[in-house]
Amino acid sequence: MEDAAWRAAQRRRVWRGRLLPVAGAGALLFLWWAVVAYFHVRPFIAPAPEVVAITLYQKFGMLMDNLAPTAIESIGGFVIGNLLGIGIATVFVHCRTAEQAFFPVAVFINSIPIVAKAPILVLMLGNGLAPKIAISAVICFFPTLVNMARGLEAVSPQAVELMHVLSASRWEVFWKLRLPTSLPFLFSALKVATSTAVVGAIVGEWIGSQEGIGALIIQATYNFDSALLYAVVLCGSAFSVAFFMAVRLLERLVIRWEAASGH
């Protein structure tokens, strides 16, 4: 009996956790609508929520046509930038000389703001998908390099001694010990990289592009089409969130051993 009561209470807690965020978002939407309606805010300054919804519905095809290149650029940049980060971190861990020689260079390149790096890459790579992918890759690269290098070094000294007693080769220590140890570090970098990759692609499109979320943002702003601007931003963030959730799902599938510690 007590057990049933406890379970009912547990169920109520779960539903509270689900419903409250929905209620909060609903309340803010209502507030937005009320402010626009009450103060007669003009449409080119901020649109009413229902106008944004109608725009989303009517221009859905056009929005998706523009989301596609941005998605390709950010996923491409994500893959390339992170693979480079992982690869170079692996080299750094095995070769101190390389780390000492090139890490400061990586820090320097990372310290250049992305809006300054973007035109340089556009000049180098032209106007197609390539410069956007490159910008997105550059922005993903550094956090992954730092986190991955830290993860590969995060092995316990006793585990290293154990591998030595077992006469394991450097390669075996890498595959059996360092790489699995680094995975939680890698995934926290990857999760951050999902949103930065999208930012990189959009910034790339601002510099010079006829299509994509970034190009559409610029067009909508210049035309004072606030409803379209809001709809585009919503599409971009929906993609960012979906990208993040996909990487988080992958993390949960790969890293099962830290379920208890809730990393």
Add this chain to the structure above:
Amino acid sequence: MTGGLALDCRDVTVRFMSERRAVTALEGVSLALEPGDFVTLLGPSGCGKSTLLRVIADIIAPTAGAVRVFGEAPSVARQRREIGFVFQDASLLPWRNVLDNVRLPLEVGGRRGAVPVSPEALLEMVGLAGWEKNYPHELSGGMRQRVAIARALLGGPRILLMDEPFGALDEITRDRLNEELLRIWRETGTTIVFVTHSIYEAAFLARKVLVLAPRPGRVRELVTVDLPEPRGLAVRETPEFVRLAAHLRRVLEGL
């Protein structure tokens, strides 16, 4: 000649640099063990007992002196898998289940022949039959150390080095594991070198207790334990045990 000895350490000295200061971890330590011996290294922190274990396991090279493990250099013994090592923190790989942790020695360090006792049988020996598919985070500290012991025993090492393996456990668990370690020692006949800073653990387990003094780590006395075997925990209530413990305490304090 070192023929016949399981372990022969002669005048082992280890110095290393620490913050621009030379530290002598061990100073002229000698120790000879017969095959099947059980010795505990007893001393306060800083007496170099863990360092000595690492010299025997070829993790640290001695600055001076010679070490022979069954007549060979430690590096040779290590490559032949004659050395098993149990660390204080169990050092299990969290992404591997219990069975795969015990099997780790089969997957690294080159191809090896068949092992004398299967991983499953070793898990049964340490009392973990039925836990093969569990992950380390699902086990208690004592169970993790049992897994670490099974892993160290895989391949039938001739010498087992244990670095305060039960130091982080509660006293009740530690007592039970002490008894079980004695049973495993009898069943396998392996030579054991066991580091501890507990007088009772040192006296209960060993045939010989090597008492070490700190800074620099050096031998105070090698005490022979004349308690009857096989031992149960009740032996700790006998007058002989109490006398031995009192003697060890005096030696530790340099009286």
